[in-house]
Amino acid sequence: MKAWEAVCKATGAPTLIVPAGKNFLLTPITFGGFCSSNTITVQVEGNIVAPSSLSQWPKFVGLSKWISFQFVNGLIINGGGQINGQGSIWWNALVYTPNINTLKKDNILQAVHFNGCNNLQLSGLYSVNPPRNHITINNCKNVIISHINLNAPGNSPNTDGIDISGSSQIQIHDSNIATGDDCISIRGNSSLINITGITGGPCHGISVGSLGQNMQIYETVEQVYVGNSTLTGTTNGVRIKTWQGGFGYAKNITFEHITCFRVGNPIIINQSYKDNRKNDELESAVQISDVTYTNINGSSVSDQAITLNCSVSKPCTNIVMGQINLFSSVPGGKITSFCQNTHGTSISTIPNVTCLSG
Numbered sequence: 286m287k288a289w290e291a292v293c294k295a296t297g298a299p300t301l302i303v304p305a306g307k308n309f310l311l312t313p314i315t316f317g318g319f320c321s322s323n324t325i326t327v328q329v330e331g332n333i334v335a336p337s338s339l340s341q342w343p344k345f346v347g348l349s350k351w352i353s354f355q356f357v358n359g360l361i362i363n364g365g366g367q368i369n370g371q372g373s374i375w376w377n378a379l380v381y382t383p384n385i386n387t388l389k390k391d392n393i394l395q396a397v398h399f400n401g402c403n404n405l406q407l408s409g410l411y412s413v414n415p416p417r418n419h420i421t422i423n424n425c426k427n428v429i430i431s432h433i434n435l436n437a438p439g440n441s442p443n444t445d446g447i448d449i450s451g452s453s454q455i456q457i458h459d460s461n462i463a464t465g466d467d468c469i470s471i472r473g474n475s476s477l478i479n480i481t482g483i484t485g486g487p488c489h490g491i492s493v494g495s496l497g498q499n500m501q502i503y504e505t506v507e508q509v510y511v512g513n514s515t516l517t518g519t520t521n522g523v524r525i526k527t528w529q530g531g532f533g534y535a536k537n538i539t540f541e542h543i544t545c546f547r548v549g550n551p552i553i554i555n556q557s558y559k560d561n562r563k564n565d566e567l568e569s570a571v572q573i574s575d576v577t578y579t580n581i582n583g584s585s586v587s588d589q590a591i592t593l594n595c596s597v598s599k600p601c602t603n604i605v606m607g608q609i610n611l612f613s614s615v616p617g618g619k620i621t622s623f624c625q626n627t628h629g630t631s632i633s634t635i636p637n638v639t640c641l642s643g
Contacts, residue, residue, distance in 0.1 A: 292325055293320040293325070294320070298322060299326070300325075300328055301325070301328070302328045303329045303330060303333065303364070304330055305330035305365075306331060307331040309331060309332065309333050310335075312336060312342060313348060313350060313353075314352055316352075316353065317355045317356065317357070318402075319356055324359040325357060325359060325360050325361070326360075326361040327361070327363075328363060329362065329363070333352070334369045335351060335416070337374065339374055339378060348394055349395060350394060350398040350421075351370060351395065351397070351398075351415075352368070352397045352398065353400065354398070357402050358402065360402050360406070362406070362408075363406070363408045363409045363410070364410065365409055365410075365411070366410065367410075367413060368396060368411070368413070369414060370413070370415035370416050371416075372416045372437060373441075375416040393417040394415075394417055396415030396416065396417070396419050397419065397421070398420075399422050399425055399428075400423045401423075401425065403425060404426075404427045404428075405427070406428075407428075407429070407430045407431075408433065409432055410434075411434045412433070412434070414437050415437060417443050417444060418445040419435040419437070419445065419464065420433075421448045421450075422447065422452050422455065423452065424451045424452060425452045425455075427453075428454070428455045430447065430455075430456070430458075430460065431458050432460060433461075435462045435463070436461075437463070437464040437465050438487075439464075440465055441464065441465030442466070443465070444466050445464065446466075446469055446485075446488060447470070448467075448470045448472065449469070449470065450472035450473055450474065451472075451474045451475065453476045454477045455475070457469065457479070457480045457481075458479075458480070458483075459482040460483055460484075461483075463485070463488065464488050465487070465488070467488060467489045467492045468483065468485035468490060469483070469485075470494070471492065471493045471494070472494065472495070472496070472506070473496055473502070473504030473505065473506065474504060474505055474506075477508045478508070479510045480511045480512070481510075481511075481512050482513055482514065483511075483515075484514070484515050484517075485515070485516045485519060486518045486519045487519060487520075489521055490520060490521030490522050490523060490524045491514070491516070491524070492521070492524040492526060493506050493509060493525045493538060494506070494525055494526035494558065495527060496526070496528070496531055497530065497531015497532060498528045502532070503533045504531065505534050506535045506538075507534070507535070507538075508537045509537070509539070511523060511541075512540070512542045514543055514544075515543075515544045517546040518547050519549065521548070521549055521551075522545045522548045522551035522552060523543060523551070523552060523553075523581070524554075524555070525576065526555050526558035527555070527570065528558055529556065529557045529570060529596070530569055531569065531570060532571065533571050533572070534571060534572040534573070534574065535571060535572070535573050535574075535576075536572070536573070536575045536576075538575070538576045539576075540576075540577070541578070542580045542581075543580070543581045543582075544582055545583030545584060545611070546583055546584055547584055547614045548584070550590070550592055551583065551591070551611050552578060552609070553591075553592040553593075553594075554595060554627075555592065556571065556595045556626075557594060569598065570596040573595065573601045573602075574601065574602040574603050574604075575602075576604050577605045577606075578604075578607070578609060579605075579607045580608045581611070582609070582611070583612075584612055585611050585613060585614060585620050586614050588613070588620055589621055590621070590622065590636055591622035591623070591638055592622070593623065593625070593627040593638065594625060596626055597626055600628060601626065601628065601629075602628045603629050604627055604629030604630075606629070606631040606632070606634045608632075608634075609633070609634040611635060612635070620636050621636055622637065624639060624640035628641075630642050
């Protein structure tokens with residue numbers, strides 16, 4: 286923290302170095318702005334490690350972040366070091382003691398969190414076994430994430446690779462993600478997201494959403510591009526998920542040049558991801574429109590390779606599919622599609638999507 290305070294006060298282009306060959310044990314820590322320089326580099330060559338038992342952490346209640354950067358503009362984080370969240374102690378507590386008073390899902394720590402950090406660059410790092418999300422991007426603008434490796438077991442709960450919310454102009458490219466929840470999750474009030482060159486799996490896929498969980502909040506996602514990526518052994522491929530009864534929209538989204546190997550649901554839109562109440566159909570829903578899928582190929586573990594499950598009150602519109610070739614991962618197996626309350630077009634799509642004109 287003394288080093289950070291010196292860097293934050295310095296002018297020019299200061300650098301904080303986490304030296305190679307050393308391990309740094311950290312409990313929750315916040316690196317805060319507003320700093321004197323518009324370009325600050327944090328070079329991580331050594332290892333940053335979380336405590337290995339829950340008893341070593343401060344009292345859980347109210348905690349949600351392990352390593353947090355707040356309102357630091359022009360931040361560059363790079364280097365070949367490792368960030369080890371020792372997440373299994375949290376996963377085990379959540380799984381085996383679900384009624385524990387001091388440990389709830391929302392209290393489990395996100396590993397590396399950025400809030401209000403504009404012009405952020407993150408590259409070269411290796412994150413392993415976070416308590417919750419590996420990387421969280423919140424209220425940030427103009428972010429480039431590249432050549433990172435995120436790793437956690439496929440059964441580790443809530444360990445999203447990169448979670449984006451309230452942010453715009455985000456580029457993520459040429460990175461490897463293997464984790465227990467979404468490889469990348471694009472949440473509410475985010476726009477101008479470009480994702481390319483991702484190698485993912487295991488994970489729950491690359492997702493827009495979930496959106497509309499709180500019926501009092503209007504959430505939007507738009508201008509999203511996901512391309513030139515490979516997903517292997519993932520629960521889902523490319524997914525849009527919204528809560529029934531939500532408000533807002535997801536639009537102008539493109540998925541193209543995606544390769545799936547043994548993926549559970551290669552293409553899925555689910556406007557009833559979870560219900561806000563038990564009614565079968567609510568009058569409100571997050572509107573989904575202008576979504577394009579092209580050149581998506583590979584194998585599906587499930588018989589239903591394409592699922593377009595849209596709402597009666599807010600049907601999905603202008604859903605465009607072309608040059609899609611999905612087949613069963615089981616030799617000789619057959620696959621189908623499911624489609625309801627969905628409007629658009631489909632050309633050269635296997636399996637055929639009957640509710641889309643072709």
